[in-house]
Amino acid sequence: xxxxxxxxxxxxxxxxxxxxxxxxxxxxxxxxxxxxxxxxxxxxxxxxxxxxxxxxxxxxxxxxxxxxxxxxxxxxxxxxxxxxxxxxxxxxxxxxxxxxxxxxxxxxxxxxxxxxxxxxxxxxxxxxxxxxxxxxxxxxxxxxxxxxxxxxxxxxxxxxxxxxxxxxxxxxxxxxxxxxxxxxxxxxxxxxxxxxxxxxxxxxxxxxxxxxxxxxxxxxxxxxxxxxxxxxxxxxxxxxxxxxxxxxxxxxxxxxxxxxxxxxxxxxxxxxxxxxxxxxxxxxxxxxxxxxxxxxxxxxxxxxx
Amino acid sequence: xxxxxxxxxxxxxxxxxxxxxxxxxxxxxxxxxxxxxxxxxxxxxxxxxxxxxxxxxxxxxxxxxxxxxxxxxxxxxxxxxxxxxxxxxxxxxxxxxxxxxxxxxxxxxxxxxxxxxxxxxxxxxxxxxxxxxxxxxxxxxxxxxxxxxxxxxxxxxxxxxxxxxxxxxxxxxxxxxxxxxxxxxxxxxxxxxxxxxxxxxxxxxxxxxxxxxxxxxxxxxxxxxxxxxxxxxxxxxxxxxxxxxxxxxxxxxxxxxxxxxxxxxxxxxxxxxxxxxxxxxxxxxxxxxxxxxxxxxxxxxxxxx
Numbered sequence: 001x002x003x004x005x006x007x008x009x010x011x012x013x014x015x016x017x018x019x020x021x022x023x024x025x026x027x028x029x030x031x032x033x034x035x036x037x038x039x040x041x042x043x044x045x046x047x048x049x050x051x052x053x054x055x056x057x058x059x060x061x062x063x064x065x066x067x068x069x070x071x072x073x074x075x076x077x078x079x080x081x082x083x084x085x086x087x088x089x090x091x092x093x094x095x096x097x098x099x100x101x102x103x104x105x106x107x108x109x110x111x112x113x114x115x116x117x118x119x120x121x122x123x124x125x126x127x128x129x130x131x132x133x134x135x136x137x138x139x140x141x142x143x144x145x146x147x148x149x150x151x152x153x154x155x156x157x158x159x160x161x162x163x164x165x166x167x168x169x170x171x172x173x174x175x176x177x178x179x180x181x182x183x184x185x186x187x188x189x190x191x192x193x194x195x196x197x198x199x200x201x202x203x204x205x206x207x208x209x210x211x212x213x214x215x216x217x218x219x220x221x222x223x224x225x226x227x228x229x230x231x232x233x234x235x236x237x238x239x240x241x242x243x244x245x246x247x248x249x250x251x252x253x254x255x256x257x258x259x260x261x262x263x264x265x266x267x268x269x270x271x272x273x274x275x276x277x278x279x280x281x282x283x284x285x286x287x288x289x290x291x292x293x294x295x296x297x298x299x300x301x302x303x304x305x
Numbered sequence: 306x307x308x309x310x311x312x313x314x315x316x317x318x319x320x321x322x323x324x325x326x327x328x329x330x331x332x333x334x335x336x337x338x339x340x341x342x343x344x345x346x347x348x349x350x351x352x353x354x355x356x357x358x359x360x361x362x363x364x365x366x367x368x369x370x371x372x373x374x375x376x377x378x379x380x381x382x383x384x385x386x387x388x389x390x391x392x393x394x395x396x397x398x399x400x401x402x403x404x405x406x407x408x409x410x411x412x413x414x415x416x417x418x419x420x421x422x423x424x425x426x427x428x429x430x431x432x433x434x435x436x437x438x439x440x441x442x443x444x445x446x447x448x449x450x451x452x453x454x455x456x457x458x459x460x461x462x463x464x465x466x467x468x469x470x471x472x473x474x475x476x477x478x479x480x481x482x483x484x485x486x487x488x489x490x491x492x493x494x495x496x497x498x499x500x501x502x503x504x505x506x507x508x509x510x511x512x513x514x515x516x517x518x519x520x521x522x523x524x525x526x527x528x529x530x531x532x533x534x535x536x537x538x539x540x541x542x543x544x545x546x547x548x549x550x551x552x553x554x555x556x557x558x559x560x561x562x563x564x565x566x567x568x569x570x571x572x573x574x575x576x577x578x579x580x581x582x583x584x585x586x587x588x589x590x591x592x593x594x595x596x597x598x599x600x601x602x603x604x605x606x607x608x609x610x
Contacts, residue, residue, distance in 0.1 A: 016387060017349045017380075041380040042347045044322045067413045071380045075322075075346045078372050082321060096412075103408055107401075108372045 002204035003031045005155060006304050007230070010046035012271030012297035014236055015068040022046055022299055023068035024213065024272060026232070027057075028153060031134045036060045036076075037151060037211050043072030044079050046299065054080050055087070059130065061137070062093030063213060064148035070097065074104040081112030088115040092129055092137075094147040095120035123147040126224050131156075140224055142215035144249045150212040152225060160200035170194060207305040210265070213272050216245070217255040222262035229305035231265040232297065234272035238282055241274070253283045257290035266305075271297030307509035308336045310460055311609050312535070315351035317576030317602035319541055320373040327351055327604055328373035329518065329577060331537070332362075333458060336439045341365045341381075342456060342516050348377030349384050351604065359385050360392070364435065366442070367398030368518060369453035375402065379409040386417030393420040397434055397442075399452040400425035428452040431529050436461075445529055447520035449554045455517040457530060465505035475499060512610040515570075518577050521550070522560040527567040534610035536570040537602070539577035540588055546579070558588050562595035571610075576602035 006029045013021025023040025027050060034056045036043070047054065057080070063069055080089070091101065098118045105116065121129060121139050130137040133156060140150035159181035167177070172186055180186060186194040210225040212218075213234035225231055235257075236250035245252045251259075253270065260268035268291050273280055280296050287294040295303070311334045318326025328345025332355060339361045341348070352359065362385070368374055385394070396406065403423045410421065426434060426444050435442040438461060445455035464486035472482070477491055485491060491499040515530040517523075518539035530536055540562075541555035550557045556564075558575065565573035573596050578585055585601050592599040600608070 016384060017353055019353050022350065023380075041377065042350055045327065045347055048322055048324050065412070067380055067383050071376075071413075072346065075328075075372055075376045079321060100412060107370070107405060108376075 002207075003158060005030050005207050005209075006302055007209060007232075007269075008050055008052075009271070009297045009299055009301040009303075010043055010050070011040050011299060012273065013040075013068075014272050014274055015066070016275040018275045021273065021275075023071070024063075025072060026211065027052065028209065030153065030155065032056065033058050033134065035137075035153065038063055038069040038213075039072040039076055040068050041071040044076040047076070049300065054083060055085055058090065059137070060089065060091045060093075061151045061211075062091065062097055063142070063150060063211075064094055064144055064146055065096050065100065066146070066214070069214075070100065073101070074108055077105070077116065078109035078112065081109050081114065085112070085114045088117055090117050090119060090130070092119045092121055092151075094123050094149060096147065121149050123149040126220070138224070140210065140212060140221060141218065142212060143218055144214045144216070148214060150210065150215070150221075152208060152210045152228070154208040155206040157206055158203040160196070160203055162200055163198075166194075166199050170199075172199070209305045210263075212259070214250060216249045217251055217259060219259075219262075221259050225263040225265065227264050227266075229266045230269060230303065231260050231263060231267070232269045232271060233259055235270035235283055235287060236272050236274050238277065239286055241276075244274075253286035254290050257287040257294060260294070261291045265291075266293065268294045269297050269303065270294060307512075308463060310335050310512050310514075311607055312514060312537070312574075313355055313357075314576070314602045314604055314606040314608075315348055315355070316345045316604060317578065318345075318373075319577050319579055320371070321580040323580045326578065326580075328376070329368075330377060331516065332357065333514065335458065335460065337361065338363050338439065340442075340458065343368055343374040343518075344377040344381055345373050346376040349381040352381070354605065359388060360390055363395065364442070365394065365396045365398075366456045366516070367396065367402055368447070368455060368516075369399055369449055369451055370401050370405065371451070371519070374519075375405065378406070379413055382410070382421065383414035383417065386414050386419065390417070390419040393422055395422050395424060395435070397424045397426055399428050399454060401452065426454050428454040431525070443529070445515065445517060445526060446523065447517060448523050449519045449521070453519060455515065455520070455526075457513060457515045457533070459513045460511040462511050463508040465501070465508055467505055468503075471499075471504050475504075477504070514610045515568075517564070519555060521554045522556050522564060524564075524567075526564050530568040530570065532569050532571075534571045535574060535608065536565050536568060536572070537574045537576060538564055540575035540592060541577050541579050543582065543587055544591055546581075549579075558591035559595050562592040562599060565599070566596040570596075571598065573599045574602050574608065575599060
């Protein structure tokens with residue numbers, strides 16, 4: 001069975017608050033490591049409904065320095081301090097967010113017992129910004145009214161899956177199992193070489209998630225996110241408001257869908273809805289006309305790439 | 306009929322978020338002028354449920370520079386800008402909040418079209434900090450881990466109520482009505498003086514609201530708030546946690562109730578509950594043992610002094 005890789009939506013509204021939406025925040029659970037993407041106001045309040053453990057947040061990825069993406073950060077960071085966090089937290093984002101973080105820490109939670117390490121992202125480069133055994137995180141340059149950056153999270157291959165009956169058949173001891181999971185063949189006491197593909201099945205295919213918000217359409221996303229399993233792309237406006245999308249450097253439904261289509265994404269998740277839309281089905285319908293595998297984000301949604 | 310004077314609770318939790326409570330925020334509606342008291346994270350999200358008009362907020366009163374009382378401010382201020390506010394906004398609070406406001410404005414909403422006037426409160430003085438035709442606002446020095454200040458809002462007397470039948474009887478013209486409401490007698494064409502108390506009934510009694518949070522017990526409050534109609538006093542802890550109340554400069558239920566009792570308050574509203582209490586009825590019960598007219602605050606509560 002594939003390991004955990006789940007995105008949970010804590011907020012998918014835009015700047016003006018509505019009764020339906022919180023501002024942008026998502027949590028990615030990849031093999032029980034939690035990565036927070038953006039942190040709009042109320043993120044820590046929404047967190048309480050996830051049932052997830054605050055202290056498992058290892059990284060926070062921030063897209064840009066607009067309030068609806070970062071005003072929840074001070075509350076979340078100070079609460080983690082109050083709850084006794086000691087392990088370091090890595091925050092990635094455009095460099096202009098560092099001053100904000102440092103100011104808020106100095107004025108409101110200077111006494112926390114954990115280290116906040118800020119890593120400035122070059123928002124003009126598509127680059128690998130982090131990797132460990134489970135994942136790679138890549139930056140995705142976006143076009144907004146100030147430096148802005150999306151993120152592509154790619155699973156790394158798991159180990160091969162053991163075929164229990166073959167292990168038993170050849171009487172392979174426990175100490176050898178990890179090597180076999182890693183792809184090694186097995187040599188019996190008689191010198192017979194049992195090829196690994198008789199002993200294991202291939203690992204589950206690796207999956208990927210792209211987060212693209214806030215942005216005008218960036219055609220390079222289709223190349224950087226080629227074949228992505230799930231793409232979140234902002235669709236702030238319906239087509240009738242396309243002039244506003246241009247004015248405020250946002251995307252329309254069809255633009256988001258066109259990016260997903262040309263990237264050969266498996267599925268598209270749209271969000272960051274302008275507060276003007278009472279009923280978002282219009283947005284869904286417009287996007288689906290271009291890319292049928294489109295889903296509307298909503299608070300509480302849990303989705304696997 | 307008495308004019309509007311209503312307090313609405315937007316949040317009455319403390320620093321750690323719970324599923325039940327938002328951090329502290331209240332709105333006072335006094336004759337359709339709105340005064341916000343404290344502005345914890347999510348205040349602008351809660352505002353949407355009040356049905357009140359953002360632009361009628363004339364003053365924001367801040368108690369102290371702890372996140373659970375001010376992290377909702379940047380979102381609220383920038384949203385009012387996005388919604389086209391032009392009239393100035395007056396923010397009162399301890400002087401250390403001015404840097405915070407200025408930093409956030411410069412970094413996140415420098416382009417708003419309204420002026421924010423910050424007035425630093427001397428948190429050691431009980432003083433009149435604002436008055437207009439409808440109200441007086443007084444500061445209430447509190448004792449917390451940093452400069453902290455409560456507020457006493459007193460209605461000013463309304464005009465006297467006209468006795469319609471007497472006005473008709475004496476054929477008093479429209480132009481004279483305002484003077485009569487203000488207390489003047491009426492002289493008939495024959496020179497007869499009709500005393501004002503035949504023409505009017507007294508105005509409704511003036512009401513008052515005291516906001517006392519966060520604080521250790523401050524005995525002077527009983528003098529400053531003598532006879533107050535409604536006192537909000539924090540009751541972060543039950544009696545069993547009284548050592549924590551001392552440690553963190555908060556009050557217990559009984560301490561809050563004792564202050565209300567000695568101030569001869571008509572009613573006490575408690576809030577700022579520690580997140581440890583699943584069921585706040587224990588807090589209510591403890592307070593009521595000292596002061597029976599105690600009410601538990603909860604989000605959405607609307608109460609008239």
